[in-house]
Amino acid sequence: MTVKDAGRAASADSLPPSGPPESAEFIQLLTPEGERVEHPDYPLDISAEQVRTLYRDLVLVRRIDFEAIALQRQGELGIWASLLGQEAAQVGSGRALEPEDMAFPTYREHGVAWCRGLDPVKLLELFRGVSHGGWDPREYNFHLYTIVIGSQTLHATGYAMGIQRDGLLGEDGEAVIVYFGDGATSQGDVNEAFIWASVTNAPVVFFCQNNQWAISEPLERQSRVPLYRRAQGFGFPGVRVDGNDVLACLAVTRKAMQAAREGQGPTLIEAFTYRMGAHTTTDDPTRYRLAAELETWKLKDPIERVKAYLVRNELADEKFFTDLDAESDQLGARIRRACQQMPDPSPLSIFDNVYAEPDALLEAEREQYAAYLETFEEAVR
Amino acid sequence: MTRLTLSKALNEGLRKALEDDPKVLIMGEDVGKLGGVFRVTDGLQKDFGEARVVDTPLAESGIVGTAIGLALRGYRPVCEIQFDGFVFPAFDQITTQLAKMRYRSRGLLSLPVVIRIPCGGGIGAVEHHSESPEALFTHTAGLRVVACGDPADAYAMIQLSVRSDDPVIFFEPKRRYWDRAEVDTSADLTAALPLHQARTVVSGTDATVLCYGPMVKTCAAAALAAEKEGRSLEVIDLRSLAPLDIETIVGSVRRTGRCVVAHEAPVTGALGAEIAARITEECFYQLEAPVLRVGAFSTPYPPSKLEEHYLPDLDRVLDAVDRTFGY
Numbered sequence: 018m019t020v021k022d023a024g025r026a027a028s029a030d031s032l033p034p035s036g037p038p039e040s041a042e043f044i045q046l047l048t049p050e051g052e053r054v055e056h057p058d059y060p061l062d063i064s065a066e067q068v069r070t071l072y073r074d075l076v077l078v079r080r081i082d083f084e085a086i087a088l089q090r091q092g093e094l095g096i097w098a099s100l101l102g103q104e105a106a107q108v109g110s111g112r113a114l115e116p117e118d119m120a121f122p123t124y125r126e127h128g129v130a131w132c133r134g135l136d137p138v139k140l141l142e143l144f145r146g147v148s149h150g151g152w153d154p155r156e157y158n159f160h161l162y163t164i165v166i167g168s169q170t171l172h173a174t175g176y177a178m179g180i181q182r183d184g185l186l187g188e189d190g191e192a193v194i195v196y197f198g199d200g201a202t203s204q205g206d207v208n209e210a211f212i213w214a215s216v217t218n219a220p221v222v223f224f225c226q227n228n229q230w231a232i233s234e235p236l237e238r239q240s241r242v243p244l245y246r247r248a249q250g251f252g253f254p255g256v257r258v259d260g261n262d263v264l265a266c267l268a269v270t271r272k273a274m275q276a277a278r279e280g281q282g283p284t285l286i287e288a289f290t291y292r293m294g295a296h297t298t299t300d301d302p303t304r305y306r307l308a309a310e311l312e313t314w315k316l317k318d319p320i321e322r323v324k325a326y327l328v329r330n331e332l333a334d335e336k337f338f339t340d341l342d343a344e345s346d347q348l349g350a351r352i353r354r355a356c357q358q359m360p361d362p363s364p365l366s367i368f369d370n371v372y373a374e375p376d377a378l379l380e381a382e383r384e385q386y387a388a389y390l391e392t393f394e395e396a397v398r
Numbered sequence: 399m400t401r402l403t404l405s406k407a408l409n410e411g412l413r414k415a416l417e418d419d420p421k422v423l424i425m426g427e428d429v430g431k432l433g434g435v436f437r438v439t440d441g442l443q444k445d446f447g448e449a450r451v452v453d454t455p456l457a458e459s460g461i462v463g464t465a466i467g468l469a470l471r472g473y474r475p476v477c478e479i480q481f482d483g484f485v486f487p488a489f490d491q492i493t494t495q496l497a498k499m500r501y502r503s504r505g506l507l508s509l510p511v512v513i514r515i516p517c518g519g520g521i522g523a524v525e526h527h528s529e530s531p532e533a534l535f536t537h538t539a540g541l542r543v544v545a546c547g548d549p550a551d552a553y554a555m556i557q558l559s560v561r562s563d564d565p566v567i568f569f570e571p572k573r574r575y576w577d578r579a580e581v582d583t584s585a586d587l588t589a590a591l592p593l594h595q596a597r598t599v600v601s602g603t604d605a606t607v608l609c610y611g612p613m614v615k616t617c618a619a620a621a622l623a624a625e626k627e628g629r630s631l632e633v634i635d636l637r638s639l640a641p642l643d644i645e646t647i648v649g650s651v652r653r654t655g656r657c658v659v660a661h662e663a664p665v666t667g668a669l670g671a672e673i674a675a676r677i678t679e680e681c682f683y684q685l686e687a688p689v690l691r692v693g694a695f696s697t698p699y700p701p702s703k704l705e706e707h708y709l710p711d712l713d714r715v716l717d718a719v720d721r722t723f724g725y
Contacts, residue, residue, distance in 0.1 A: 149502035160470070161503060165494045171460060172495070175467020182423075182449055182473070205487070209460035216455060370505035371539055373563035376641045 042245075043257055043289070046264040049317040051325025059268040065332040071263050072323045072333070073341055074108040078128040079320060080345045081137040084352045085127075085144065089298040093356050094144045098125045102261070102293030105319030106226050108132060109266025110288070113274055114194060117158065121173040121195040124162040125226075129196065133159040137348075138355040147362055167204030170195050170223065174210045177219035177277075192220040192277035194270070200231025202247065203239045211251040211285070220277035222270065223248075223285045226260060228292035233305040245287035253283045260290030261319040291317070364390060399582050405575040407549035408438045408514075410583055411556035412476065416446050419474060422560055425452040426461055426478030426514075435480055436516055436575050458488035462513065466495055469509045474560060476512040483526030485515055489534070496565045497540030508563045512556075517545070518612040518662045519709055520573035522702045529699055530611075530663035535567045536640040536672070543640040544593060545569035547614030549579040551597070551637065554590040562593065569639075571612035596643035598650070602632035605656035605719050608647060608673060610636040613660045613710065620715040631719065639669055647673065648680045655686040656722040660715050665693035687725035690718045 089097045111132025142151030150161035163169035173195030185191045214221050248255025258269040273284035291314040327333040368383040415422045430453035433440030443451035465475035479485045499509045519528030535543045542564050546552035559566040600621040609617040614635045621631040651657045659670035670691035677689050692710045
C-alpha cells in the first residue's frame with residue numbers, strides 16, 4: 018500500500034475533490050453545448066443584449082491575455098500569468114459587482130480588472146517591471162494584485178469589517194469579493210479569513226477559482242473534499258458553480274454579494290474551471306499533465322458555449338461577430354503599442370514612497386546614489 | 399501630573415487615542431473583557447464598545463491581515479500581539495503586506511496600523527515569552543519601529559504611533575510594565591518629543607551608552623554607578639529603532655569618543671551591529687575605541703533560571719564601558 022493509498026482508505030467516505038461534479042450541487046445555467054438551463058435557486062432574467070455584452074467581455078479579455086503572452090515572448094514583459102480558460106469565472110463574477118463593491122484580486126484577475134473598468138495597459142506595468150501596480154485601487158474599487166498566496170483574503174475580510182463599522186449594510190449596502198485559487202485554500206491565511214468572516218458575519222464573498230492546478234500540483238494535493246464543502250465547517254454556505262459558465266457565475270455571485278450586503282454574512286463560491294494555459298509564461302505544463310486533459314476541457318470552453326447560444330437562438334448576427342473581431346484587433350494593437358512605449362521609471366524613484374514622512378537615512382542614500390550616478394554622466398561628458 | 403505604571407500609561411494613551419479619533423480600533427487576543435494579559439487595554443472595551451475594542455480569534459496573521467483591510471477602509475487599528483514570541487505567524491503579513499503597501503501603491507495607500515508587542519525577558523516566563531525580535535523588523539523597509547522605556551514616554555509614544563500614517567511596530571518592555579513614574583496626561587501632544595528622536599537620559603562626557611526599551615533603566619543605573627567611580631557616562635534612549643536618530647547618536651559619540659550599545663537581543667546581526675557600523679563611518683576620527691556591543695548571547699533564549707546570566711545587566715554594561723577605556 019502506498020502512502021497515498023493509505024490516506025485514501027482512511028477517508029473512504031470523503032468525496033473526491035475533483036472529478037465529475039454532481040449535478041445537484043453544480044450550478045449551471047448554460048451547458049457547454051450552449052443550451053440554456055434553469056436552476057431553481059438561481060433564476061436569471063437576462064436580455065439578449067446583456068448576453069452579447071458578456072460575450073464581448075469574454076472575447077476581449079481573452080484577447081488581452083493573448084497579447085500579453087505574445088508580449089512576454091517578445092521580451093516586452095518579464096512574465097505573464099495567463100487567465101486562459103477562466104474568462105467566464107472572472108467576467109461572470111466581475112459583472113455581478115456594483116460599483117461601490119470592493120474586489121481583492123490575485124495576480125491573475127485580468128478579467129475582473131476589465132469589469133472594474135481598468136485599462137488593461139495598467140495591468141502590464143507589474144509584469145513589465147515598471148511598477149508594482151499601475152492603478153489607484155480606490156478609483157476602481159479594485160485592489161492591487163497580491164502575489165503572496167492567500168494574503169488578500171484577510172485584507173478583504175478586514176475591509177468588510179470596516180463596512181460593518183461604517184454602518185453600510187442593507188439592500189443598497191456594500192460588500193467585498195476576494196479572489197483566490199485552489200492552491201490558496203491550503204494557506205493558513207485563507208482559513209483564518211474564513212474564521213474571521215464567519216465569527217464577525219462580515220460582508221465578504223470568497224470566490225475560489227478552482228482551476229485544478231497549483232502550478233504543477235493537482236487539486237488532490239490540496240484537498241480530500243470538494244472545496245466548496247469546506248465552508249460548512251466554518252459555518253457559512255458554500256456553492257460550486259460551473260466556472261466556465263458566465264451566466265451561472267453571474268447569478269451565483271450576484272446572489273452571494275446581495276446576501277453579504279444585506280448582512281447575511283459570507284459565502285464561499287467554488288468556480289469549477291480549468292487553467293488551459295501554463296501557470297505563468299515561465300511554466301511548462303507538459304512536465305506534469307496530460308494533453309488529453311486539456312482536450313477534454315476545450316470542449317467546455319467558456320466562450321464557445323456563449324457563441325453557440327447566441328448563434329443558435331439568432332441573438333447575434335454576423336455583423337456583431339465581425340465588429341467584435343475588429344474591436345478585438347484594435348484593442349490588441351493598442352495594448353502592444355502602449356506596452357512597447359512604456360517608459361522605464363527613473364532610478365531615483367527607487368527611494369520614493371517608502372514612508373509617509375521623510376526619512377533622513379533614506380534621503381541620504383538617495384543623495385549618495387544621485388551623486389554616484391552623476392559621476393558616470395561626468396565621465397561621459 | 400500623576401504617578402502611573404508603564405502599563406497604565408499605555409492604557410491612558412490608548413484611551414486618549416480612542417477618544418481623539420473614532421477611526422481608532424484596538425484588536426487582539428483577550429484585549430476586551432480581560433483587558434489584555436498585561437492589562438494594557440483594561441477597561442477600554444467597557445467604555446468604547448466591542449466594535450472598537452475587539453477580542454479577535456486566536457490567530458496572529460488574522461489579526462494583522464484584517465487590520466490591513468480595516469486600514470484600507472480608513473480605520474486606524476492598534477493590534478496587540480500577546481507576546482514577542484507569538485508575532486511570527488503574523489510575520490508574513492507584516493513584512494510582505496503591511497510594510498510594502500505604500501511603496502507598491504506608489505504612495506496611494508497608507509496603512510496606519512500599530513502593532514504593539516510586549517518584549518524582552520526578566521519575568522521568569524516559559525520559552526517564547528521573553529524574546530527581542532526587533533532587528534527582524536528594523537531590517538524591513540517600510541516599517542517604523544519604536545520601543546518605549548518609561549511611563550511618560552510610553553504615554554506620548556503610543557499616541558504618536560497611532561497618529562503616524564506609516565505602520566509602527568511598538569515594543570513594550572514587559573519587565574518594566576509595573577515601573578511607576580510621573581506622567582503628565584494633560585500635556586499637549588504636539589509639545590512631546592517627536593516619535594523618531596532619541597532622548598538623552600543622562601548627560602555625560604566620557605563615553606556614550608546607547609540603549610532602548612528595558613535597558614534604559616539598566617543603563618541609567620549604570621551611569622549612576624559609574625559616576626561614583628568618577629566616570630561620566632552619557633545615556634541615550636534611542637526610542638526609535640527605525641529610523642535611527644543618527645544625528646543625536648553621532649553628536650554624542652563625537653564628543654565622548656567612546657560608545658557602548660546595549661540591548662537584550664542577541665548581538666549577532668542585531669541593531670547594535672548596525673549602529674556600530676554607522677558610528678564607524680561617521681565618527682572614525684573621533685573614536686578612541688571600537689564601538690562595543692552588550693547584548694544577549696547568540697543562543698536561543700534559555701530556561702528562565704538562566705536568564706540572569708543571559709540578559710545584559712548593569713555590571714555587563716559597565717564591563718563594556720571599562721573595555722572601551724582599555725584601547
